[in-house]
Amino acid sequence: MGQRFIPRSTFHYDRVINWFPGHMAKGLRVISERLNSVDLVVEVRDARIPVSSVNPNFEKVVGKKKRLIVYNKADLADPTQQQPITRALAEHNPNTPVLFTSCHSHKHMRSLLDYAAALADPIPQVNLMIVGMPNVGKSSLLNALRHVGVNKGKAAATGNQPGVTRAVVGTVKVFEHPAIYLIDTPGVMIPHLSDPVRSLRVALTGGIRDHLADEQVMVDYLLYELNKRHQYDHYMSYYNMSEPTNNVNILLESAAKRIGAMSKGGELDLNMASKFILKQYRQGKMGQYTLDDTSPESLDTFFNQVKTPHLELSRRQEKKLQKLAQRKEERRKKD
Numbered sequence: 341m342g343q344r345f346i347p348r349s350t351f352h353y354d355r356v357i358n359w360f361p362g363h364m365a366k367g368l369r370v371i372s373e374r375l376n377s378v379d380l381v382v383e384v385r386d387a388r389i390p391v392s393s394v395n396p397n398f399e400k401v402v403g404k405k406k407r408l409i410v411y412n413k414a415d416l417a418d419p420t421q422q423q424p425i426t427r428a429l430a431e432h433n434p435n436t437p438v439l440f441t442s443c444h445s446h447k448h449m450r451s452l453l454d455y456a457a458a459l460a461d462p463i464p465q466v467n468l469m470i471v472g473m474p475n476v477g478k479s480s481l482l483n484a485l486r487h488v489g490v491n492k493g494k495a496a497a498t499g500n501q502p503g504v505t506r507a508v509v510g511t512v513k514v515f516e517h518p519a520i521y522l523i524d525t526p527g528v529m530i531p532h533l534s535d536p537v538r539s540l541r542v543a544l545t546g547g548i549r550d551h552l553a554d555e556q557v558m559v560d561y562l563l564y565e566l567n568k569r570h571q572y573d574h575y576m577s578y579y580n581m582s583e584p585t586n587n588v589n590i591l592l593e594s595a596a597k598r599i600g601a602m603s604k605g606g607e608l609d610l611n612m613a614s615k616f617i618l619k620q621y622r623q624g625k626m627g628q629y630t631l632d633d634t635s636p637e638s639l640d641t642f643f644n645q646v647k648t649p650h651l652e653l654s655r656r657q658e659k660k661l662q663k664l665a666q667r668k669e670e671r672r673k674k675d
């Protein structure tokens with residue numbers, strides 16, 4: 341390497357990627373209607389984005405119900421970040437236990453079943469409802485619990501794109517003694533994500549359909565995150581690069597050459613290269629990372645905010661507030 345490489349210190353992105361199709365609004369309504377027959381809500385979040393995968397709307401809808409928070413896809417996240425998250429949640433939601441899981445772990449599925457089974461005394465049957473943002477692994481969790489609990493095959497469709505489950509499906513038995521039943525529900529996105537980088541994190545981890553977010557921008561953001569952690573070795577060796585880069589085009593061109601991604605005209609196909617890199621990242625082949633800031637101050641600020649209605653503002657209300665703040669600032673400058 342020639343000169344010492346300096347990673348970018350910030351990532352600029354001002355586009356907000358919003359995705360809230362009709363089936364999500366309906367899903368939220370049906371979740372609320374069926375809550376009465378549920379003993380425990382299993383709220384699934386993505387361990388790679390422990391903050392960005394929190395949907396404040398669930399707080400409103402299932403907040404009063406007995407709840408277990410499951411940070412799934414823990415096999416793809418940085419394990420050292422589990423402790424600060426658990427600590428912050430113990431402070432802000434002291435009555436809500438937290439589990440970190442991977443659907444591929446028999447042991448993790450057992451722990452979840454054990455937790456639910458313990459609720460069976462004094463009730464004879466335990467009804468669980470899985471809720472969460474799109475693509476966090478709700479249907480995979482249902483299938484894995486059923487496999488471990490009653491040794492039966494897939495009951496719910498899963499997919500590597502969000503929005504596979506589009507309606508609340510029937511009840512599925514996942515354990516015999518005591519009887520534990522589970523209801524899967526469609527992933528529900530936040531109607532308006534006001535922080536552009538947060539929306540990019542949700543998209544990068546697969547929570548927003550890829551065609552709605554620009555794939556090359558997602559790779560650029562991933563590159564920024566990797567460089568920030570000085571994790572260049574994997575991409576440099578995998579894509580035959582002699583030095584790290586802050587330039588996403590250099591990474592994409594190297595990747596396109598490495599995988600032979602060419603368009604019909606013989607040019608490097610950077611879109612195909614982007615898709616390939618995103619797939620590698622999402623499969624954990626580029627390492628385990630937690631993308632949200634998990635410093636105690638940041639977690640504290642976030643979990644305090646979730647309790648206030650501010651995060652649930654509509655886009656119109658938010659614009660109005662922004663205008664008011666702008667006017668106030670202009671007046672302040674004039675004075």
Ligand SMILES: Nc1nc2c(ncn2[C@@H]2O[C@H](COP(=O)(O)OP(=O)(O)OP(=O)(O)O)[C@@H](O)[C@H]2O)c(=O)[nH]1
Binds near residue numbers: 441442528
């Ligand atoms: N590595 C890893 N991948 C997982 C895990 N759980 C789910 N996945 C993958 O994540 C993708 C999404 O899983 P789904 O179960 O369809 O997610 P969902 O939350 O039901 O998605 P929606 O239909 O959008 O609500 C699939 O490709 C799964 O194989 C996990 O614990 N670890």
